[in-house]
Amino acid sequence: MFYQRFTFRLLFSLLLINSLALLLAYLVLKTQLWFTIAGVSCIFLISIISLYNYINQIRADIKRFILAIKTRDHTLNFRNKSTKGSFPDLYSSFDDIIKTHKDIQLEQDAMFQLIKTILQQVPVGVIVLKDDNTIPEQAEISFFNEAAAALLKVPAYKYWHRLKEHLPLFATEIERIEKGGKRFLELKIQDKLIQLSTEVIPINLYNTNYRIISFQNIKDEIEQKEIEAWNRLIGxxxxxxxxxxxxxxxxxxxxxxxxxxxxxxxxxxxxxxxxxxxxxxxxxxxxxxxxxxxxxxxELPTPELESHSIGEILQHIQVLMQPFAAAKDVKLSVGQTSSKITINVDLKLVEQALINLITNSIHALENVDHPQIEIDYRLEQSKLFIDVTDNGKGIEPELTEKIFVPFFTTRKNGSGIGLTITRNIMKMHYGNLEVSSIPHEKTIFSLVFNYI
The missing domain is CATH 1.10.287 (Helix Hairpins)
Structure with a gap:
């Protein structure tokens, strides 16, 4: 009903208080009716107190609502006031917001439990580390799945320093790539050698830094690949x-x-x-x-890593290979030789890898109109690519994997070891050799380095 509305009640209270104030002033100034004056004074004070309590109650309800949202208290409700109070629409909205907030929270909790269950079932070890910038050694482990505990043969520790005490080698290797990256680890756990492919992904959520550490034992997979490689090599x-x-x-x-x-x-x-x-x-x-x-x-030598700029590497290879390319009537273009981006490499080995790729490209350009080779670099995410691109005859899709098998060659007088040596050089640099080819149009061989 209308008299329950806040506006009416507020106006009525203010009108009553003003009327009582005028009446009280008249009685005090014009009469000596002290009992009447005392009665009117009491009614006047009661009206003011009632108005204050009424407004304060609404303020308290809003404060309770805000606190419930902040603390995720979904037990609070305003059912009675949404039907009898002065603001039925407001209190009804409060109830709807609390219910919606509760549903969202339940949905998030359900999704979290689903993801947690999935992560518990996957055969990949997952550890989520909550970084503590003040005391790094006391960093808290937010999640430790069963696969991680099984692979590392440890309980699901709550703090990083406990895991570090138990597996110092594992923890040290993880800390080396704390800003993100991949690493291959060999660990001896309970007299058993395991080989882990490990990756660290840093992430910031709600101004808190986390590290997602994932790893899996690839020993069986490596052994299977080794057997396949040996079989191909033996063949x-x-x-x-x-x-x-x-x-x-x-x-x-x-x-x-x-x-x-x-x-x-x-x-x-x-x-x-x-x-x-x-x-x-x-x-x-x-x-x-x-x-x-x-x-x-x-018998490739162990790389002696030193810091070299990309521009320096490209300049060296241009000086080395320009005469050979010119003698074969091949246009050799080398870009960005002034680049100051640096990487840690063995310059001699990387030059050998590039020489192998350029030599292969020159041979692939025989009997091709307007033969040309382009050498350049690019950065993509945390990888640095040095690309050798030619417009030669290219590589058929079915030969893409075979070309890396030792002694496999499509050239009449080729040895079949150039690409094998180049890939081995890149593996020694914790990188890779990639190839993409559109036959008779464009072929790109890429030396891929980790760049963090």
Whole structure:
């Protein structure tokens, strides 16, 4: 009803208080009706107190509502006041807001439990670390899934320093990439060697820094890949050896037949022996060259990392390869040689990798109109790419993986070790070698370095 409305009640109270004030002033100034004056005074004070309590109650209700939202107290309700109070719409809105807030909180909690359950079930170890900038050693672990506890053979610790005491090597390696990145770790836990692929992702939520640490044991996967790699390598080696040994064996048998049971040979027989012996020599030299190439792959030196600018690397390779490219009528373009971006590399090994790629590109440009090679770099997220791009014949999709197998080559006189050596050099730099190709249009080989 209208008399319950705040506006009416406020106006009525103010009108009553003003009327009583005027009446009280008249009685005091014009009359001596002291009992009437006392009664009017009491009514006047009661009206003021009533108005104050009424307004203060509304203020208190708003304060309770705000506090309930801040503290996520969803038990508060204004059902009675939303039907009987002076502000039914306001109190009804309060109830709706509290209910909506409660539903959102329940939905968030349900989603959190769902994500938590998923993370508990995945075979990847996940640790969420809440960084404490004041006392780093006392950093709190917000989440520690079952896979992490199983892989590391530790309980789900609550604080980072406890885990560090138990697994100092693991903790130290994680702290080295605390700003983000990947690392390969070998740990011996309970007399068992495990190989972990580890990644750290820093994230800031509500002005709090977290580190998401994920890791998985890739020992079985690596062993499987090693077996596959060995099988491919053995297949290539067997093919090369058989190609050399079969004619050597056949020619040796022929020579043995020719000289068996003979004390001397005439000139004609000697002339017949010469081609066989020369063929044995050629195949033997070929076999020796093959073994030398194999040793070249296996005996790459350990990188001596030093800080070098990209511009310096590109300038060196331009000086080295420009004459060779010019001799083959290939246009070699090297960009951004003034770049000051620096990375830690072994300059000689990286130059060797680039020489291998450029040499391959030059061979791929034979019989191509307007042959050209472009060398440049680019930054993408936390990676630095040095790209060698050519417009040669390219690589067919089915050959993309085979080209990295040692001794596999599509060139008539190629050794098949250039790309293998280049990829090994990049692995030594904790990087990678990537390739993308559109046959007869564009091929890009990229040296990929971590850049943090």
């Amino acid at each position: 290539v080696i067997s093919h090369e050896i058989l190609n050399s040994i079969t004619p050597i064996s056949s020619l040796s048998d022929t020579v043995n037949t020719m000289v068996a049971n003979k004390d001397s040979l005439n000139k004609e027989e000697l002339e017949d022996l010469k081609p066989a012996i020369q063929a044995i020599k050629r195949r033997s030299i070929g076999l020796l060259d093959f073994v030398k190439d194999y040793r070249l792959i296996a």
